[in-house]
Amino acid sequence: MSVSDLDRLKSDIDELVPDLVATRRDLHEHPELAFEEVRTSGIVAQRLRSLGLEVQTGVAKTGVVGLLHGSAGDASAKTLAIRADIDALPIHELNELDYRSQVDGKMHACGHDGHTSIALAVADILSKRRDELKGTVKFIFQPAEENVGGAQPMVEQGVMQGVDGVIGLHLFSSMPLGYVGVRSGTVFASADKFTLHVKGKGGHAAMPHGAVDPVVIGAYITTTLQTLISRETSPFSPAVITFGTINAGTAFNIIPEVAVMQGTMRAFTPEHRAYLLRRIEEVAKGVATAMGGDCEIEQHGGCPPCINDPAMAELVKRAATSAVGEQHVLTGEEVMTTGSDDMACFLQAAPGCYFIVGAQNEGKGAYYPHHHPRFNIDEDSLPIAVEVLSRATLDFLG
Ligand SMILES: [Zn+2]
Numbered sequence: 001m002s003v004s005d006l007d008r009l010k011s012d013i014d015e016l017v018p019d020l021v022a023t024r025r026d027l028h029e030h031p032e033l034a035f036e037e038v039r040t041s042g043i044v045a046q047r048l049r050s051l052g053l054e055v056q057t058g059v060a061k062t063g064v065v066g067l068l069h070g071s072a073g074d075a076s077a078k079t080l081a082i083r084a085d086i087d088a089l090p091i092h093e094l095n096e097l098d099y100r101s102q103v104d105g106k107m108h109a110c111g112h113d114g115h116t117s118i119a120l121a122v123a124d125i126l127s128k129r130r131d132e133l134k135g136t137v138k139f140i141f142q143p144a145e146e147n148v149g150g151a152q153p154m155v156e157q158g159v160m161q162g163v164d165g166v167i168g169l170h171l172f173s174s175m176p177l178g179y180v181g182v183r184s185g186t187v188f189a190s191a192d193k194f195t196l197h198v199k200g201k202g203g204h205a206a207m208p209h210g211a212v213d214p215v216v217i218g219a220y221i222t223t224t225l226q227t228l229i230s231r232e233t234s235p236f237s238p239a240v241i242t243f244g245t246i247n248a249g250t251a252f253n254i255i256p257e258v259a260v261m262q263g264t265m266r267a268f269t270p271e272h273r274a275y276l277l278r279r280i281e282e283v284a285k286g287v288a289t290a291m292g293g294d295c296e297i298e299q300h301g302g303c304p305p306c307i308n309d310p311a312m313a314e315l316v317k318r319a320a321t322s323a324v325g326e327q328h329v330l331t332g333e334e335v336m337t338t339g340s341d342d343m344a345c346f347l348q349a350a351p352g353c354y355f356i357v358g359a360q361n362e363g364k365g366a367y368y369p370h371h372h373p374r375f376n377i378d379e380d381s382l383p384i385a386v387e388v389l390s391r392a393t394l395d396f397l398g
């Protein structure tokens with residue numbers, strides 16, 4: 001693109017800002033939880049149709065796919081997918097805003113309202129530039145990113161067939177406004193949830209020798225599993241094991257039969273993830289049997305790590321550099337998180353890049369962590385994200 005083309009893109013985006021903000025606020029006022037995003041996907045489908053896109057609804061229940069066919073023509077035409085997640089969280093919003101959530105107990109506390117409005121604005125911008133696109137842009141509006149996982153069913157329904165590259169972003173309330181974070185390799189960790197059923201033998205608390213205490217066994221399992229990180233994991237490989245719940249017993253003077261523990265494990269490579277999942281099971285069972293009890297482990301199916309392709313990360317980095325300047329493009333550790341995102345499923349299906357866009361601004365009260373009842377974003381991050389996605393797409397299909 002020439003310099004004047006670049007300026008024209010910026011001014012096109014500037015013109016869209018009032019609509020971009022209004023769309024985000026409307027979605028914010030009407031949050032919908034996983035696989036219940038009926039109103040949201042209705043708005044998305046209607047907007048995409050009005051822009052002349054080919055629209056498919058009801059993909060993985062409440063997902064929407066929009067196809068924008070470029071008219072620049074090329075025998076080697078490629079398809080680039082742009083993914084946005086659309087769901088909200090079961091959190092009661094504590095912000096006092098004109099556009100605060102109108103639904104008690106539900107809130108867009110992760111910024112997916114922003115992601116949805118950003119992708120719609122990109123569709124708007126690019127629909128007016130079909131003649132510059134040699135190929136197809138596939139907009140994927142994914143339900144149920146939080147907890148349940150809407151990405152995998154979309155992939156299973158074939159949305160990634162024929163896709164040559166995939167990009168997406170997460171707004172970040174911990175990164176200052178004006179910065180974009182992009183790097184190749186793993187950026188979001190895998191996430192696995194597991195439940196341990198530690199079995200002992202109940203009895204009188206005063207006569208432990210006649211019982212097998214699952215509370216003591218559970219305590220040993222909790223601390224021993226930490227050695228999988230401190231003794232079996234390279235200090236250069238990030239990984240986490242955390243137990244969030246331990247439940248056992250009914251009274252102070254009874255040794256219970258069972259202790260139930262729920263935990264999560266995060267890792268940065270598929271190999272390390274598989275290794276730790278296997279070792280958690282071996283060690284938990286080994287500790288329990290050594291102490292005269294037993295342990296059964298339930299693994300609940302998890303999310304793989306988000307691994308960016310080097311060439312796709314480079315594509316996004318070029319776009320980000322044009323949008324915010326090289327000194328505002330971060331490529332270090334600050335771009336990595338031990339949080340997870342099922343964007344990973346799309347990244348497994350095609351080379352891609354998941355990047356982050358700074359949305360933090362203390363002056364506007366936008367600094368609370370994601371999933372906090374006072375979470376918010378600086379909306380000035382929205383046009384930045386639109387610009388990066390638009391430029392990356394025009395570069396990929398140009
Ligand atoms: Zn979230």
Ligand SMILES: [Zn+2]
Pocket residue numbers: 110111112145170
């Ligand atoms: Zn999120």
